[in-house]
Amino acid sequence: MxxxxxxxxxxxxxxxxxxxxxxxxxxxxxxxxxxxxxxxxxxxxxxxxxxxxxxxxxxxxxxxxxxxxxxxxxxxxxxxxxxxxxxxxxxxxxxxxxxxxxxxxxxxxxxxxxxxxxxxxxxxxxxxxxxxxxxxxxxxxxxxxxxxxxxxxxxxxxxxxxxxxxxxxxxxxxxxxxxxxxxxxxxxxxxxxxxxxxxxxxxxxxxxxxxxxxxxxxxxxxxxxxxxxxxxxxxxxxxxxxxxxxxxxxxxxxxxxxxxxxxxxxxxxxxxxxxxxxxxxxxxxxxxxxxxxNGHEQLSKTIYLSEYARYKINQIPGLHTIEPIGVYHQSYDVTKLGVNVQGLGLTGFEVYDLMWKKYNIQLEMPDFNNVLAVISLGDQLKNINRLIEAFKDIASQHHKESNIEQTPFKLVSHPQVELSPRDAYFSEKELVPLEEAIGRLAGESILAYPPGIPIVAPGERITSEVIISLKQLKQSHAFLTDNVDKEMKQLLVIKENNLS
CATH class of the missing domain: 3.40.640.10 (Type I PLP-dependent aspartate aminotransferase-like (Major domain))
Structure with a gap:
């Protein structure tokens, strides 16, 4: 059995x-x-x-x-x-x-x-x-x-x-x-x-x-x-x-x-x-x-459709699906269909926009280098094939050479936390120009949505790395949320007299 x-x-x-x-x-x-x-x-x-x-x-x-x-x-x-x-x-x-x-x-x-x-x-x-x-x-x-x-x-x-x-x-x-x-x-x-x-x-x-x-x-x-x-x-x-x-x-x-x-x-x-x-x-x-x-039967189909899509997309020049490596290879949710688009010279944001504007395909999310499609209970083979064909068309019609070597976006993985988020939230704050915020403590969260991961959070020391990341996101027309200055010219920081 x-x-x-x-x-x-x-x-x-x-x-x-x-x-x-x-x-x-x-x-x-x-x-x-x-x-x-x-x-x-x-x-x-x-x-x-x-x-x-x-x-x-x-x-x-x-x-x-x-x-x-x-x-x-x-x-x-x-x-x-x-x-x-x-x-x-x-x-x-x-x-x-x-x-x-x-x-x-x-x-x-x-x-x-x-x-x-x-x-x-x-x-x-x-x-x-x-x-x-x-x-x-x-x-x-x-x-x-x-x-x-x-x-x-x-x-x-x-x-x-x-x-x-x-x-x-x-x-x-x-x-x-x-x-x-x-x-x-x-x-x-x-x-x-x-x-x-x-x-x-x-x-x-x-x-x-x-x-x-x-x-x-x-x-x-x-x-x-x-x-x-x-x-x-x-x-x-x-x-x-x-x-x-x-x-x-x-x-x-x-x-x-x-x-x-x-x-x-x-x-x-x-x-x-x-x-x-x-x-x-x-x-x-x-x-x-x-x-x-019905979950076992429906998810068996879901897993099959995702594996099928991965196989087809990996045959398209300039594209590859995101796969587990090393320790992550032991267990992975195959229904999350991530596709790296750097080989097309396009950002994930550009591919995401093309998908819905030109092909009537709604993806889950983009980031700098990738797009994500979620395959789940209600998906059908005909729509999986539509997605594959759209990727083929984008690869042949919209390929750009100029951006292939763009600097990859990096998450600030180990921030310097000076205040608890709660203490920072209740501290007095002020807006300062972006470059002047370096070295100050953040008074707000800023994130690209989806997925909603903070680039900087209240109480963290703002570094030049944070500023570079925010500029990259703004230039790529990422959807930024929670920032007070919607133009992203200023950051909300904790007033210095709060820290004495």
Whole structure:
């Protein structure tokens, strides 16, 4: 019996039947069909008050946009259908507990950090974190300690961290309370998460995992293992990204051995809306059912399509797909189709724009040297072929010689942190010209989105390397966010008198 047959057999016999239930989605549908005289919110009154929404979204959807009701439970203190749906979600992800999150994994990361860290606690984390992690540190007051993050050659992509580096950093600083990891990075790189979890738990250090881009991992044996399945203490999954739920629908997953689940619920109730969208929550219920029942089959097709696309794109002159090397070769999310375009003399930003303007193809993101396509449950061979043909046409029609040797973009991998993000956030600040900011402490985050990795963060010493990176991004027309001066002529820095 091969591995795939074994996997399907385990799912069929032990878990399949109970995961056919969709308690929240079914209850919401049943309620929407009742003849209700609605004197509660929302104010559109089941689609009757705003006709244009009814026309564009459909009457059935508008009837299901409701607020907390006795029949439909309340996410702040779930006792009914939401509790049942969250328990099924926890089982699907091999976690002890699961919480619905309706403001994306951004909110889930804030809740995760606030649940386990406090002012002046130290957290070990890679530099290529999403900005939500940095903002979570502002909320909880913890101080970041950055891990070395390896770069993938001339592609300029941050990979992941090594277990040996995690162990070395923990040996150097016994005050580190938690390690925050990515599983995977935006481009699909993972690390030996199981070994890192063992290293951390031997020292009573918590393991927190941002799995925004790994919501599909537990549902196919050819994908990397998920965090909570390996024993991580808390993880966040963007089920809307690769699991099929509606946009913003995510989950916070908890293993109870080292985590106070009641405190997690308290933090969620503090940071999440009391009017969570039932459309988003019920989409998590439906997506979970689909992943357990159909995920293996759908992901087998997804993996095949991604491998097929890689083979075809690697035959196009000037292009190569981004592949794992060295330690990363052991485990990699093949569904993240990264393509290096430097050989065309084009930036990733230029190829991204060409794709949607000329070929009606929407990629996930560009950076200086690469573009990223996410292959997931709903992809079809015909669209994969459209993507391949578009790459062929760009390579033949838009190739430029002049930019092939451009200086690769480099992430500032080991910044000098002088103040905690929280202290920096609440300090007095001033705007200064770009060049005059060198040597000062940053008073703002600046990042290119996507992927949302900070180039500089509050409390960090601004170096010439930071200024060069920001100029490169501006010249390449990258979409920069969070900077106060939208022209990027000035930077917000902490006033000197705050530091005395």
């Amino acid at each position: 091969d591995l795939n047959t074994q996997y399907v057999s385990v799912v069929d016999t032990n878990r399949l039947e109970k995961h056919r239930d969709i308690p929240l989605l079914s209850a919401l549908k049943e309620y929407s069909l009742q003849d209700i005289a609605a004197f509660d919110v929302p104010g559109h009154k089941r689609g009757q008050g705003v006709k244009v929404l009814n026309q564009y979204f459909g009457h059935e959807l508008m009837r299901m946009d409701v607020n907390s009701l006795p029949l439909l439970d309340n996410v702040s203190n779930a006792k009914g259908v939401i509790k049942e749906a969250q328990e099924l979600l926890a089982d699907a992800y091999h976690a002890d507990a699961a919480f619905f999150m309706t403001n994306g994994t951004t909110s889930a990361i804030h809740c995760m950090l606030m649940s386990v860290l406090g002012p002046n606690d130290k957290v070990l984390l890679p530099r290529n974190i999403h900005k939500s992690a940095l903002n979570g540190l502002i909320l909880c007051g913890a101080t970041p300690v950055y891990l070395p993050t390896e770069m993938l050659g001339k592609e300029g992509i941050a990979c992941n961290v090594k277990p040996s580096d995690v162990e070395s950093m923990l040996n150097q600083d016994s005050n580190i309370k938690a390690v925050f990891l990515l599983n995977p990075t935006y481009y699909g790189f993972v690390t030996d998460l199981e070994q890192i979890i063992q290293i951390c738990h031997q020292r009573d250090v918590l393991v927190l995992v941002d799995e925004a881009h790994g919501a599909h991992f537990p549902f196919h044996p050819d994908l990397p293992p998920s965090g909570v399945e390996l024993g991580a203490d808390v993880s966040c999954v963007s089920i809307h990204k690769t699991g099929g739920a509606l946009t913003q629908a995510s989950a916070l997953l908890v293993n109870k051995a080292r985590i106070d689940v009641k405190k997690v619920q308290q933090v969620i109730n503090m940071l999440q809306s009391t009017s969570c969208s039932y459309l988003l929550m019920s989409s998590l219920d439906g997506a979970r059912q689909n992943l357990v029942l």
